[in-house]
Amino acid sequence: MTAVGPFAPLADAAATVLVGVPVWVVYWARRLAKARHTSLWFAYVLPVGVGGSAVLAVVGASIAVYQVLVWTVGDPEGASAAQHFSGTPVAGACVVVGLVSWWYHRRVLVAAAPGRTEVTRVYEYLMSGIALAAATVGVTLVVVALVEALVPAGFEIGTSVTNSLLAGVTLLVVGGPLWWAFWSHVGRLARAGVEVELGSPARRVYLVVLFGLGGVAAVVSVLVAAFLAIQGVLQTGIDAAVVRDMRIPVAILLATAVVSGYHGAVYRDDRSRLPVAEVRHGPRYVLLVGSPDDGVGRAVAHLTGARVDVWTRTDGTAGPWVVDDVVAAVSSSGADAVTVVAGPAGLETVGMRRA
Template identity: 35%
Template sequence: MRRIIVFTLLFALVVITAIGLSGLLGRLLDAGNALASSDITGLARSLAFTLIAGPFAAVLWWLLWRRMGQDERSSLAWGLYLAGMSTVALVSASATLLTCAAALVRTDWQPRNLATGVVWAGVWVWHRWMSRHDQKSPSRLVTVAPVLGSVFGLVVGVGGLVTAIGSLADTAIDGFAPSVVVGEPWWRFTLQAIVWCVGGSAIWWWHWFAGRARTLRGGLSDVALVVVGVAGASVLTLGGAGTALFTMLKLALDRTSPVAQILDPLGTALAAAAVGALVWRYHRGLAVARSDQTRPAAGLVTSGVGLVAAASGLGVVVNSILAATTGTLAGSDTRALLVAGISALVVGGPVWWVAWKPAGPVDPAQVGTPGRRIYLVLIFGLSAVVAIVTLLVIGYRIFEFALGDVTGQGLLDRVRAPLGLLAATGLAAGYHFAVWRRDRSVLTAAPGREHTIGRVILVTGADPEPLTRAVDDATGAAVTVWLSAATEPAGTAAGPTAQQLVDALRGVTGKRVLVVAGPGSRIDVIALRD
């Protein structure tokens, strides 16, 4: 509790001091205005933040830094403080400095943003120095800041690149479908986007390569790789491709709107699809080369993104078909709705099919894995919940119509949107529930798989992957790995084999079992009390 309180207090004091210094430095750099001018309140706040919170932050940091021993270094609060403050400082400094640099493209000098960026950059350098100190750097959560920094840089760089390419594409498209443009020249907006792209790419490169975030394995690094590099990039790619396909189909089938208006989102959509595909391919290659848990996780999130797109498209198609049978929404609106549904279905369906492989045989090694079970239960559960809510909406609309509502809408017009959603979610829930039942029957019928252990806590100094797979295949128990700091004596084996571990667990029962593997081929199995 002492560490939590003091490091939380230090975090707040550093943030307050940085805000105060930013305000004072911004006023000094803003030579066009008087130091106080009419903003007496802002100057007073900056002076109070700097002159009161600053000394308190300095004294508290000095006391903590002086007594920073091995116990403090290994505390979770110290590592969490450095990771959190480094990330906050990086985001604040880079956002304000890039905003200032982008504003210079249009000759807009912003001294306040420059001051804020300089102050927060100093805070980031200070905390980076502490995190790399030989004797006082934290021993826990040391990989959080590089991973979060690389994710932030990737998001900023990709956003800037998509905007820049989209602006160039829009300019080229305007040459074929000219429109009246009022405002700044096109190159200025493109150059501003390039500034953000270069800045974000530099941040990403610094953390990914120089900070060695690329070499990290397990935990947060794998989660960030799958969630941002694979899932996020796939969403960007499919969203851009679907929008581009929708624009082209609407141009071919529905010319009721001006051509320039129809083509307006095409440039950004093409840029998003191209950039997202590159980022997706790069991170998917990294995921394939990682652990046995990361590879299927990348495939599952890709399948989930494709499923959401395809199911959304199917629901919209059903909605548009029902709308075409009514007289209130005939014409271009119905065609636009149908084109949108077809676009989502065409883009998401193949991705789901390739990632999930519903027609092919299921890999026996993947049946029953935690990732696949979580995926099936999550998709089934969410689809069932949405379907139930949709049924309630349909019932409400039916009763509303039967009780004589005077809005003038027909019954089919009222329920066509929830009926489309119900068709999509019902199919998704039914299919994934059937797959889950099939996997469960396969696991139950699998020979040699004894469900007598709930969880295995494995302590080993060797590579845990073969042992983890062996325990899962033999018992189906969840495995928690604790890496031992002890080294193997000279002349001993690297550790017990997977078969030796399986033999040692045979006949053991319990909700939690502790297994100590090593030194050599020694295995200690201890059933823990509940």
């Protein structure tokens, strides 16, 4: 038996909730939320939990704002208010659910990695990237709409020029402030000359990816625009129709070229402000034997440049790791490989070499 009439959507939604919520509670709330915070755990919480929720909220907000703008100043194409706003409740629900889910996963993330850590930076650059993607699409649509307005077609197919422009403005209004909020925050920290911010792996990956993707998209757009131009010249010559056909690749070229050029310039500025790395002379391999690893392995590897493995003592006599003490012990050894054993009396350093 299926629900019919005005309650059919409510019944479908209730069925989805009844199936999905128990599965989420069993697998996430009762098990994985309290599990060890491994790389796989963060790979779910960051891109899926935080990122997916943010995308849902941005898409929902964009649809709702667009529908309001079209009804207010755009071209609703003769639809009644009920018809025009039929999808707005779903868009609003996406905003609410997305924001609640984002808030929840953000709290989980803060509890798992308190303070300003690399996980915090990954979160900030992820949010900045999502917002920048929306704003970039908005710029592209605005350029497309401007070309359509300057070079009108003989007859209009699809969305009107006004509505295309409003779609671009909507994405700029939704994505622009969000991008600026996160990007200006990390930018202030980087401009303050904090070395850990300038040299952050998350920042480097963010800048390189945007520079690379923007560059690739710009090159592809140039090729497509050139193909359309050559095709038009061979067929009818350069006229308004050819210019109009080139509007999308040209708009993508302008938007992605700005994104690529800007982030490439930021990356080069970061590299110029980082101090020259000192050549480290020390062990190439470090084995730490003691208490369970609480990030000490990554910290020692970063500070010494060595490959680090951590083994846990089973007798429970090891004290907590102190990164500075471990680095000092490693640096004092002239061997290519070092074992640092944490015991009740402190650290014991043993140089090693292959037989």
